[in-house]
Amino acid sequence: MKFVIAPDSFKGTIDSAEIxxxxxxxxxxxxxxxxVIKMPIADGGxxxxxxxxxxxxxxxxxxxxxxxNATREHAFYGILPDKKTAVIEMAAASGIMLASEPKxxxxxxxxxxxQLIMDAVEKGCGKIVLGIGxxxxxxxxxxxxxxxxxxxxxxxxxxxxxxxxGLRRLHTIDTTRVSESLRxxxxxxxxxxxxxxxxxxxxxxxxxxxxxxxEAQIVEADGILxxxxxxxxxxxxxxxxxxxxxxxxxxxxLPLLAFFDAKIVSGIDLMLDTVGFEQKIKDADMVITGExxxxxxxxxxxxxxxxxxxxxxxxxxxxALVGDIGRHxxxxxxxxVSAIFSxxxxxxxxxxxxxxxxxxxxxxxxxxxxxxAALGNGGTKGSA
Numbered sequence: 001m002k003f004v005i006a007p008d009s010f011k012g013t014i015d016s017a018e019i020x021x022x023x024x025x026x027x028x029x030x031x032x033x034x035x036v037i038k039m040p041i042a043d044g045g046x047x048x049x050x051x052x053x054x055x056x057x058x059x060x061x062x063x064x065x066x067x068x069n070a071t072r073e074h075a076f077y078g079i080l081p082d083k084k085t086a087v088i089e090m091a092a093a094s095g096i097m098l099a100s101e102p103k104x105x106x107x108x109x110x111x112x113x114x115q116l117i118m119d120a121v122e123k124g125c126g127k128i129v130l131g132i133g134x135x136x137x138x139x140x141x142x143x144x145x146x147x148x149x150x151x152x153x154x155x156x157x158x159x160x161x162x163x164x165x166g167l168r169r170l171h172t173i174d175t176t177r178v179s180e181s182l183r184x185x186x187x188x189x190x191x192x193x194x195x196x197x198x199x200x201x202x203x204x205x206x207x208x209x210x211x212x213x214x215e216a217q218i219v220e221a222d223g224i225l226x227x228x229x230x231x232x233x234x235x236x237x238x239x240x241x242x243x244x245x246x247x248x249x250x251x252x253x254l255p256l257l258a259f260f261d262a263k264i265v266s267g268i269d270l271m272l273d274t275v276g277f278e279q280k281i282k283d284a285d286m287v288i289t290g291e292x293x294x295x296x297x298x299x300x301x302x303x304x305x306x307x308x309x310x311x312x313x314x315x316x317x318x319x320a321l322v323g324d325i326g327r328h329x330x331x332x333x334x335x336x337v338s339a340i341f342s343x344x345x346x347x348x349x350x351x352x353x354x355x356x357x358x359x360x361x362x363x364x365x366x367x368x369x370x371x372x373a374a375l376g377n378g379g380t381k382g383s384a
Contacts (some may be wrong), residue, residue: 004025004281004316006039007290008303009047010323012350012359015049016040017054019215022358023321025289026365031375037280041289041303043324044190045133048089048096049078052129055275057081065093065112067300068136069100077116080274085127086120088113090249091134094143096211096260101138103212106164106221107139113146121181128276130256131190131267136211138204138221138250140197140252142229145255149178167224170231175259187256190267192301195247197240198226203247213251225251232258269304277310287311287318294340297324305335312336321364323357324350341368 007019014022020038020344027034039055042048053060058080067073075093079086091097093112099105117128137143142152143162151174152160152167160166195201204213204221213221228251229241236258240246245264246253256262272278281287289307298305308318317338325342332340343360344353353360 044131048131072302086125109143111143114144132249140251187262193248296328308336
């Protein structure tokens, strides 16, 4: 029998590669002769670089960068086997886990993300896959763009600090000093967020609190992002403020869309294309996927649904092993998921459940594949 294991991480508990190992062990307990293909998956947030490298191969590159609050941080990115494609997760340089305490989102910058981009370009990469989940920032991507040579100036032509506070006096954007090495570089911005830049469903109002912003700062940051989008519109003629996805990572995509060859794409679809998902599930009897929480929001492009849609088109059943289920999780069945199982043995808070997450996943997987083996057909197609 052939099984493909392709889960996202269980955020805050188990990474996707470890989930693959746990499920593989359970399969081989009951079906020692089974063929198992492991494909750790990520849709744009933390763990994306490792998922790409473990699924496709390649090299991890370590870089010292400026963190979100100007401290020096050790960050990383990946270069895929073609030597021309870099995979960068902005969280590695500008993520919420690197933010100072107490958090200072109005003074946080994405400069370190730009440093990762420039390092990859200098090493010959002409294609940048940029995952933008898990940010600590609301600077509209100006820190990143500043590291790439874009200048943000006040009315007197003086350079501004590359933070939300610095943008209060923004008047002009100067791109004449952008590095020549960036000409022809293609950016694919991997995101599963559909929010626009500004307003009640924008970057500041939806995500500001988790970055440490209070109500006054959220309102102020929203106005600053509107100002940034307005200056870009005045200089380029393009109003980018209502493009879906520009609200992710505090507006990080905005300068890339305005001044570079960039587009926002589904993080899960991009990864599945890159690793050749359809080819890997060819002749598979089952795909096992999963994520920390499966609910109605998962339908907006999360890993389980992205996997299910493609596997359904190939006629391969999908089983989802998840940490927990929430409202409207049943909609996943319409998308191609054959069965859903939660690792939770009891209704307990996350802080308690996470302590036994590995044990709970192993017990669930053991039971599932022991049952499949007992059916006498090893879980062949149509019997998940």
